[in-house]
Amino acid sequence: MSNASRVVLVTGGSKGIGRTMAEAFRDAGYRVAATYRSGGVPDGVLGVACDITDQGQVDHAFDTVEAELGPVEILVANAGVTKDTLLMRMSDDDWQQVIDTNLTGTFRVVRRASRPMMRGRFGRVILISSVVGLLGSAGQLNYAASKSALIGMARSLTRELGSRNVTANVIAPGFIATDMTAVLDEATIADYTRRIPAGRLGAVDDVAAAALYLASDAAGYVSGAVLPVDGGLGMGH
Numbered sequence: 001m002s003n004a005s006r007v008v009l010v011t012g013g014s015k016g017i018g019r020t021m022a023e024a025f026r027d028a029g030y031r032v033a034a035t036y037r038s039g040g041v042p043d044g045v046l047g048v049a050c051d052i053t054d055q056g057q058v059d060h061a062f063d064t065v066e067a068e069l070g071p072v073e074i075l076v077a078n079a080g081v082t083k084d085t086l087l088m089r090m091s092d093d094d095w096q097q098v099i100d101t102n103l104t105g106t107f108r109v110v111r112r113a114s115r116p117m118m119r120g121r122f123g124r125v126i127l128i129s130s131v132v133g134l135l136g137s138a139g140q141l142n143y144a145a146s147k148s149a150l151i152g153m154a155r156s157l158t159r160e161l162g163s164r165n166v167t168a169n170v171i172a173p174g175f176i177a178t179d180m181t182a183v184l185d186e187a188t189i190a191d192y193t194r195r196i197p198a199g200r201l202g203a204v205d206d207v208a209a210a211a212l213y214l215a216s217d218a219a220g221y222v223s224g225a226v227l228p229v230d231g232g233l234g235m236g237h
């Protein structure tokens with residue numbers, strides 16, 4: 001079986017990087033499902049309503065995909081949020097919301113995906129982290145902590161499930177133009193752009209191309225890796 005006919009689930013497929021990844025997998029011939037909370041998912045993609053902070057909704061989303069398309073063979077854990085503020089002003093709620101979505105939410109979907117992958121003796125887990133998880137970022141202590149934790153998660157998963165033909169990798173995007181970064185002021189964007197060797201912000205397609213590679217037959221022996229898609233911003237980390 002070519003990987004391009006396998007079943008993919010992208011979390012957070014309503015917009016931004018997740019939406020573009022769902023479209024890219026669809027266009028490459030995969031059978032694609034995507035979760036959404038608000039908005040919808042692209043045409044030709046099975047939409048499943050799901051808030052990843054709720055285990056019941058995660059289970060229901062997977063049950064629906066399994067009934068409609070079959071077991072999830074490629075999981076792209078993309079859903080994520082920011083709640084930026086300096087440490088001294090960071091409330092328990094700012095911390096908890098980000099950890100519960102980016103880290104515990106990812107754990108919930110990975111755990112639900114793992115058993116069918118083990119049974120099927122095939123799985124590709126792709127976790128969307130961030131350059132910030134490696135470099136750190138003032139005002140993003142919660143976000144950076146949640147994103148660096150995904151590296152430990154992918155590498156532990158590689159050790160647990162590697163012998164079952166399940167790979168787990170991390171994509172660490174740099175600064176990508178989406179709603180998440182649209183809230184930043186011009187001075188911050190200009191400062192980032194100066195620090196990016198490529199001299200430009202990344203595009204959602206840049207991240208989608210990396211996800212397609214990690215899901216492909218060609219990447220079957222790549223596991224526990226962190227693939228930066230950041231124009232060189234995080235080099236050396």
Ligand code: NDP
Pocket residue numbers: 011012013014015016017018035036037038039050051052053078079080081101105128129130131172173174175176177178179180181
């Ligand atoms: P967006 O804000 O554009 O999209 C975030 C997506 O996550 C939305 O589809 C949103 O769904 C979904 N989401 C958020 N919370 C939940 C939840 N509790 N349950 C289910 N879905 C949820 O962000 P981006 O596309 O920019 O980011 C996508 C991923 O890439 C994130 O993990 C982000 O941290 C990471 N990233 C982004 C970078 C960037 O520069 N943009 C850089 C590095 C990493 P809905 O809108 O329906 O609520």
